[in-house]
Amino acid sequence: xxxxxxxxxxxxxxxxxxxxxxxxxxxxxxxxxxxxxxxxxxxxxxxxxxxxxxxxxxxxxxxxxxxxxxxxxxxxxxxxxxxxxxxxxxxxxxxxxxxxxxxxxxxxxxxxxxxxxxxxxxxxxxxxxxxxxxxxxxxxxxxxxxxxxxxxxxxxxxxxxxxxxxxxxxxxxxxxxxxxxxxxxxxxxxxxxxxxxxxxxxxxxxxxxxxxxxxxxxxxxxxxxxxxxxxxxxxxxxxxxxxxxxxxxxxxxxxxxxxxxxxxxxxxxxxxxxxxxxxxxxxxxxxxxxxxxxxxxxxxxxxxxxxxxxxxxxxxxxxxxxxxxxxxxxxxxxxxxxxxxxxxxxxxxxxxxxxxxxxxxxxxxxxxxxxxxxxxxxxxxxxxxxxxxxxxxxxxxxxxxxxxxxxxxxxxxxxxxxxxxxxxxxxxxxxxxxxxxxxxxxxxxxxxxxxxxxxxxxxxxxxxxxxxxxxxxxxxxxxxxxxxxxxxxxxxxxxxxxxxxxxxxxxxxxxxxxxxxxxxxxxxxxxxxxxxxxxxxxxxxxxxxxxxxxxxxxxxxxxxxxxxxxxxxxxxxxxxxxxxxxxxxxxxxxxxxxxxxxxxxxxxxxxxxxxxxxxxxxxxxxxxxxxxxxxxxxxxxxxxxxxxxxxxxxxxxxxxxxxxxxxxxxxxxxxxxxxxxxxxxxxxxxxxxxxxxxxxxxxxxxxxxxxxxxxxxxxxxxxxxxxxxxxxxxxx
Amino acid sequence: xxxxxxxxxxxxxxxxxxxxxxxxxxxxxxxxxxxxxxxxxxxxxxxxxxxxxxxxxxxxxxxxxxxxxxxxxxxxxxxxxxxxxxxxxxxxxxxxxxxxxxxxxxxxxxxxxxxxxxxxxxxxxxxxxxxxxxxxxxxxxxxxxxxxxxxxxx
Ligand code: FES
Ligand code: FES
Numbered sequence: 068x069x070x071x072x073x074x075x076x077x078x079x080x081x082x083x084x085x086x087x088x089x090x091x092x093x094x095x096x097x098x099x100x101x102x103x104x105x106x107x108x109x110x111x112x113x114x115x116x117x118x119x120x121x122x123x124x125x126x127x128x129x130x131x132x133x134x135x136x137x138x139x140x141x142x143x144x145x146x147x148x149x150x151x152x153x154x155x156x157x158x159x160x161x162x163x164x165x166x167x168x169x170x171x172x173x174x175x176x177x178x179x180x181x182x183x184x185x186x187x188x189x190x191x192x193x194x195x196x197x198x199x200x201x202x203x204x205x206x207x208x209x210x211x212x213x214x215x216x217x218x219x220x221x222x223x224x225x226x227x228x229x230x231x232x233x234x235x236x237x238x239x240x241x242x243x244x245x246x247x248x249x250x251x252x253x254x255x256x257x258x259x260x261x262x263x264x265x266x267x268x269x270x271x272x273x274x275x276x277x278x279x280x281x282x283x284x285x286x287x288x289x290x291x292x293x294x295x296x297x298x299x300x301x302x303x304x305x306x307x308x309x310x311x312x313x314x315x316x317x318x319x320x321x322x323x324x325x326x327x328x329x330x331x332x333x334x335x336x337x338x339x340x341x342x343x344x345x346x347x348x349x350x351x352x353x354x355x356x357x358x359x360x361x362x363x364x365x366x367x368x369x370x371x372x373x374x375x376x377x378x379x380x381x382x383x384x385x386x387x388x389x390x391x392x393x394x395x396x397x398x399x400x401x402x403x404x405x406x407x408x409x410x411x412x413x414x415x416x417x418x419x420x421x422x423x424x425x426x427x428x429x430x431x432x433x434x435x436x437x438x439x440x441x442x443x444x445x446x447x448x449x450x451x452x453x454x455x456x457x458x459x460x461x462x463x464x465x466x467x468x469x470x471x472x473x474x475x476x477x478x479x480x481x482x483x484x485x486x487x488x489x490x491x492x493x494x495x496x497x498x499x500x501x502x503x504x505x506x507x508x509x510x511x512x513x514x515x516x517x518x519x520x521x522x523x524x525x526x527x528x529x530x531x532x533x534x535x536x537x538x539x540x541x542x543x544x545x546x547x548x549x550x551x552x553x554x555x556x557x558x559x560x561x562x563x564x565x566x567x568x569x570x571x572x573x574x575x576x577x578x579x580x581x582x583x584x585x586x587x588x589x590x591x592x593x594x595x596x597x598x599x600x601x602x603x604x605x606x607x608x609x610x611x612x613x614x615x616x617x618x619x620x621x622x623x624x625x626x627x628x629x630x631x632x633x634x635x636x637x638x639x640x641x642x643x644x645x646x647x648x649x650x651x652x653x654x655x656x657x658x659x660x661x662x663x664x665x666x667x668x669x670x671x672x673x674x675x676x677x678x679x680x681x682x683x684x685x686x687x688x689x690x691x692x693x694x695x696x697x698x699x700x701x702x703x704x705x706x707x708x709x710x711x712x713x714x715x716x717x718x719x720x721x722x723x724x725x726x727x728x729x730x731x732x733x734x735x736x737x738x739x740x741x742x743x744x745x746x747x748x749x750x751x752x753x754x755x756x757x758x759x760x761x762x763x764x765x766x767x768x769x770x771x772x773x774x775x776x777x778x779x780x781x782x783x784x785x786x787x788x789x790x791x792x793x794x795x796x797x798x799x
Numbered sequence: 800x801x802x803x804x805x806x807x808x809x810x811x812x813x814x815x816x817x818x819x820x821x822x823x824x825x826x827x828x829x830x831x832x833x834x835x836x837x838x839x840x841x842x843x844x845x846x847x848x849x850x851x852x853x854x855x856x857x858x859x860x861x862x863x864x865x866x867x868x869x870x871x872x873x874x875x876x877x878x879x880x881x882x883x884x885x886x887x888x889x890x891x892x893x894x895x896x897x898x899x900x901x902x903x904x905x906x907x908x909x910x911x912x913x914x915x916x917x918x919x920x921x922x923x924x925x926x927x928x929x930x931x932x933x934x935x936x937x938x939x940x941x942x943x944x945x946x947x948x949x950x951x952x953x
Contacts, residue, residue, distance in 0.1 A: 131897025131934050258893070263881040265898035266889040266905060268834015268874030275833035283828070308800065308817055345817070345824040348840070416838050416846065416899040416933040465836075465899030466933050497839045701893045705936065709896055712935030735843045735931060744924035746937040 088115040088230035090189045110163040112185050113142060115193075119213055119227030121148045124158040125260070127178070128169045128437050130467030131709075132764045133702030136259040138178055140699055144252040145186025145245055147210025148226070155260040160439035160459035169437040169467055170579065172665035172762025175698055179760055187242040189233075196233040197224050211251070247696065247757040256701050261463060273435040273462045274420045278490040281422070284483050285347040285494055286316065287354050288336035288503050291728040292574040294360045295319070295335040303353035304339055309346025313354070314338045314486055316479060321449045332445070333478040334503050334576075340487065344494055351496070363728040364574045371534070371573055371725060372407065375511040378532035378569035379405075386553040389563035391517075394526025398517035402602055406514070406591040407789040410723035411507035411580060412738055417465020418500045419476035423483070424490035430457050430481065435464040437471040445474050446481060468713070469579030473505050498733040505578025506723050508533050508550055512591040517563070522603035524614065527561040531588065532569030539577035555588045556663065559623040560614060575725060581713060582765035585664055586772070590718075593660035593773035594788065597780065607659050607777065608642050634663060636754060637670040637691040644750055645672035645689035654678060655686070656782025660770035665762025667694035671711065673774040674747075677782045682797045685715060685747040685775065690767055692751065695758035707751045707767045714771025716741040722791050803863055807832070808876025818864035822856075823847045825863050826873060834874035834902050838931075845930030846899065848906040849873045855910035857929070874902035877909065885909055888947035896934035904930050904940055908947065916951055918944075 091111040114122040123142050129135035139155045142148075160167060166177045190210050197215035198205040201222060209216050214223040247254075264270035289295060301313040318332050337356055341347040395401065422433040430452055436442050439459045446452050464471065480493040495503075510533035517526030529551065537548025549568040558564060580586065600610035618632030638661050642648070647657060654677050661670040674687040688711055697703045720739035724731045732738040776787040779796060787795060804813045807830060814829050823840075826832040826849070835858055838846035842860035849858045850872040877883045881890065885908050895901045904927065911918055911926035918926065923944055932940065 131895075131899075133896070256893075258890070259895075261898065262890055262893065262895065263886075265895040265901055266886045267877070267881045268832075268902040270898060271833070272836075272899060274837070275827075277831065277833075343820070343824060343828045344837075345820045345828070349819075414933060416844075416897060416931070417836070418838065464897060466897045468933075494837070497841070705893070705896055705934075705939070708938055709935035712937070716935075734841055735839050736841070740931045740933060741935075741937075742929075742931060743927045743937050743940065746941075749938050 087117065088234050089113070090185060110158070110161045113146065113189055115189070115226050115230050117227045117230055119225045120152055120154060121146070121213070121226065122154045122156055125155050126158040126164040126167050127174050128167070128439065128461050128464060128467070129157065130169050130437060130464040130471065132169065132174070132467075132706060133259060133699055134169065134174045135261065135463070136257065137175060137699040137702055138182055139260065140252050140257055141179065141182035142186045144250055145183045146190050147212070149213035150252055150257050152213050157461055157463070160443065160461060162440070162454070167439060170469065170472055172765040175760045176666060176762050183244050184242070187244055188238050191239060191242045192233040192236040193226055193229050195236045196229045199232065200224060200229070253698050254696065254700065257699065259702060270463055272417055272465050273422065273433050274417055274465070274494060276422045276433050276462070276492060278422065278424060281490045281492055282311065282340050282487055283342065283344045283347045283494070284338050284340045284480070284491050285344070285351050285496060286336050286338045286479055286499060287351050287356060288334045288499055289358050290502060291358060291360045291363045291365070292576060292730075293362045294358045294728070295362070296337060297357040297359035299337055299354060299356040301354055303355065304350040307341070307346055307350040307353060309341045309343055310339060310350040311342065312340040312487065313350070314340065314483060316482060333475040338479065338483055338493070340483065340491070348496060360728060365728040366574055366725050367727065368724040371509070371571075371575070372511065374571045375509070375532045375569075378571050379511060379513050379530050382530055382532070382567035382569040384565060385549045385551055385568050386558060386564065386566040388558075388561070388565070391526050391528050391563045391565040394517040394563035395515070397519075398526065399520045400518045400602075401515065402518065402599060403513065403515040404595060404598055404788060406512045406594060408510055408587045408590060409721065409790060410509040410575060410725070411717055411721045412501050412504045412723050412732070413468045413470035413580065414501065414735070414738060414740065415466035415468060415470050418497055419495040420493060421477040421480035422490060422492040423477070423480040425481060425484040428456065431460075432458065432477060432481065433460045433462055434474070434477045435462065435471055436474055436477060437467045437469070438474060441472070442474040442477050445478050449478060449481065450485065468581045469583065470504060472579045497735070501733050501738055502730045503576070504723075505539075505576050507580035507583060507586060508536055508577045510550060510587045512587065514591055514595045516595070516599060518599070522599070522605070524561050524599065526563040527557060528565045528567070529588070529591065530567040530569065532571060534571050534573035534575060534577060536577045536579070538570070538572060539575065550584060551588055552584060554624045554627060555585065556592055557614070559621040560616070574728060581710065582664060582768040585662065585769040586714070586717070589660070589662050589769035590772045590776070590790065593770065594776050597658070597773070597777040598786070601780070608638060608647060611659070611661065612638065629663060633693050634661060634668045637661065637668045637693050640691040640752065640754065641670040641672050641689050644691060644752060645674065645687070647672060654782060656778045656780070658774040658777025658779070658781055660773040660777065662766060662770045664766040664769065667692060667761045667763060667766040669767045669770055671767070671770040671774045673715070673771070673778045675775065675778040675782050677779065677796060680797060683779065683792065685745070687748040687750070688715070689750045690752070691754065692763070692767065693754035693756070694763045694766070695756065695760045697753050698760050700753070703753065703763055704751050706763045708749050710765065710767040711749070711771045712741060712746070714768040715775055718772035718775050718790055719792050722793065801864070804868060805866060805871055806868070807871045808873060816863055819862050822849065822851075822858040822861045822863055822866060822871070826858060832873050832875050836899055836902060838899070844903075845907060846903040848903040848930065850906060850910060853913065855907050874906060877905070884950045885912065885947045888943040888950060891946050892939045892943035894936050894939040894943050896936050900930065900932045904932065908944055912947060912951065917948060
């Protein structure tokens with residue numbers, strides 16, 4: 068295989084002062100846009116020291132998705148390094164790294180070629196240097212476990228001895244990639260980076276940072292969304308020993324409440340600063356704030372959902388195939404159901420926090436962020452800084468799930484550090500985190516199907532109504548931004564298909580979530596398909612396979628099409644693995660759903676038991692995944708299990724409700740998460756192939772909820788059309 | 800401010816703090832032992848679990864004034880080089896995802912296995928029900944505990 072990134076000089080070798088070979092990305096010379104090119108410098112990716120140690124820079128933020136291990140594994144593989152002699156170092160934020168963010172299951176997808184190209188070019192340089200030294204043709208040489216190897220004569224030269232001469236080699240435009248059959252690191256179980264430190268409590272998360280002269284801070288934000296401070300009395304707060312300052316955070320001083328990835332801002336409130344976290348927390352508890360809620364719609368959940376339901380009648384068409392009305396007329400039967408999903412929080416285990424040291428010339432930030440570019444943009448916008456005055460460090464992060472796409476907490480910390488003239492470590496309490504999240508959008512969906520005399524779907528109409536993420540992020544008057552996408556399933560599978568979107572304005576702050584959109588649309592679609600199978604008195608999986616039709620490339624939108632053969636294969640396999648066709652005991656049931664996202668295919672079967680007292684227990688989950696080549700098998704399995712549990716957990720308990728314009732929930736007692744005693748047996752299998760690796764963090768999540776709801780139906784005959792399952796069945 | 804002396808990870812530590820400060824914040828902000836994590840602050844997630852006089856406690860919900868001269872063991876005191884049998888089991892099972900909850904789970908497991916070297920599944924559930932892993936590493940946690948039990952037996 069040839070590398071496909073033919074950009075000139077895109078990867079460059081240099082020798083460092085210590086004599087090490089440093090290889091990095093250098094976009095400047097290949098950027099067509101001169102002005103943009105000036106923003107790009109040289110950023111290191113690989114360093115080989117004369118003692119043979121290889122240092123690999125992990126460029127993307129590590130939120131627990133394993134990217135700090137997975138991307139370096141790809142580099143090390145192409146290089147032919149010895150994983151035992153590889154050190155991985157987290158890179159700071161630098162625009163020159165490009166795509167330095169965590170989200171959308173894209174890390175491996177976007178970096179696969181880049182990492183391989185960088186590794187392969189360095190391998191080429193090392194081989195060229197060894198070929199001169201050994202006086203044999205380069206074509207007879209290869210690299211393995213940190214050595215250049217000449218198999219014919221059984222000679223080896225360690226990388227460390229080649230770095231000086233290799234640094235003078237001119238890199239070729241094109242290099243070969245290693246054949247996948249020869250992989251020794253990719254696709255193998257490699258101990259993950261930071262593993263020992265994580266089990267020793269010595270890996271530093273952002274929240275663990277300590278700087279000399281640092282001030283501790285916390286915030287009290289407006290409980291009512293879109294409220295602001297009218298006045299506050301801090302007498303009691305200041306009487307708490309250790310409290311030093313109380314500072315109002317007013318976003319109107321910084322251009323108002325505009326919040327999206329490109330123009331971040333923060334929520335109004337009051338910050339308490341102290342000489343310890345505890346003093347700040349105690350001081351915050353004692354703060355008496357009078358809030359101005361004149362900008363609030365004073366919403367309540369029931370009212371919001373009523374608006375969503377009403378809005379189903381007033382929509383815009385987002386996709387139209389064939390003629391749905393005509394199909395309805397032709398239909399022999401007609402099925403229609405309505406589904407509801409709630410707002411969901413992220414509750415990352417490490418609460419929102421950020422440390423900033425704002426000096427006269429430089430603003431230095433340590434942030435648990437999935438989106439450092441947005442953080443930089445925010446600092447530029449709020450303080451008029453130039454990018455070169457901003458330095459962002461990316462410590463290991465205690466969970467992301469989309470929450471840390473938004474950088475509101477970092478803006479808080481920056482403002483406070485600037486005002487204090489000192490480093491500030493800001494920690495939000497869990498309560499603030501739950502109340503001031505950017506929630507997964509709630510929605511109401513209505514699906515109608517027109518069926519022919521054989522029960523085949525000839526028309527599918529899916530209407531989604533809700534408040535849109537895009538509007539919530541600051542564009543009240545602007546275009547809504549649909550929450551049902553033209554490429555959502557089952558687009559491409561039904562001749563007469565219509566997707567519609569009804570938009571409602573709301574104050575509830577909305578944002579990304581793991582797998583976000585399909586967590587609603589796939590729940591409805593796959594619950595509905597189960598209802599159709601029941602309606603037609605067919606086995607769900609049989610009916611689903613008929614719905615998919617024979618293996619073929621199905622065009623979805625424009626150029627985008629996919630191979631239903633891969634989808635069918637994961638379904639077949641999960642049918643086998645789960646024992647789908649074997650009988651269950653009384654009170655037990657199996658449910659199925661399948662999904663395609665980020666280029667990967669997943670099929671899941673959930674098995675539940677509902678006891679005599681209506682008590683639900685999830686007994687077992689089977690998942691089969693085709694994500695192309697599996698780069699990091701241990702990490703991949705962990706991602707699948709984590710995503711499925713997150714889907715199940717949200718389906719069972721997840722619900723943020725709104726009362727008088729404020730979020731009701733505040734901590735893990737009223738925003739429940741599954742615990743060890745509730746965890747089902749998990750069986751995860753990957754389809755083996757060496758197609759290009761695709762995303763994995765999100766695709767296994769959306770099928771979990773519909774598979775669970777379908778299993779509950781199979782066990783009890785009770786249909787769950789509204790999440791969470793909550794009190795509809797006794798849970799946990 | 801009052802002066803306190805505690806034995807933490809076998810070392811005597813004398814420091815001053817407000818008496819109502821939870822042990823969690825003493826460990827983290829005063830003693831620099833940041834392996835013990837804050838996640839809920841209300842005793843409901845287990846992230847801040849440490850061992851006080853041989854029993855696991857939620858350090859976020861225990862004010863320093865009630866601890867007196869007790870012996871405290873934190874994740875940092877479990878071993879020198881991540882080689883306590885429980886840590887080794889955690890490594891073998893490649894448990895952590897984000898890793899943030901793991902010190903709490905490990906300390907809860909330490910308490911369990913110190914008092915009951917061969918717990919049943921039910922007893923494991925019982926002992927670890929107070930801990931939350933947001934990333935969903937539970938299957939591997941269970942596997943790691945089984946490894947630790949077998950290793951300790953041998
Ligand atoms: S932080 Fe102490 S139990 Fe959650
Ligand atoms: S590993 Fe992330 S919370 Fe447990």
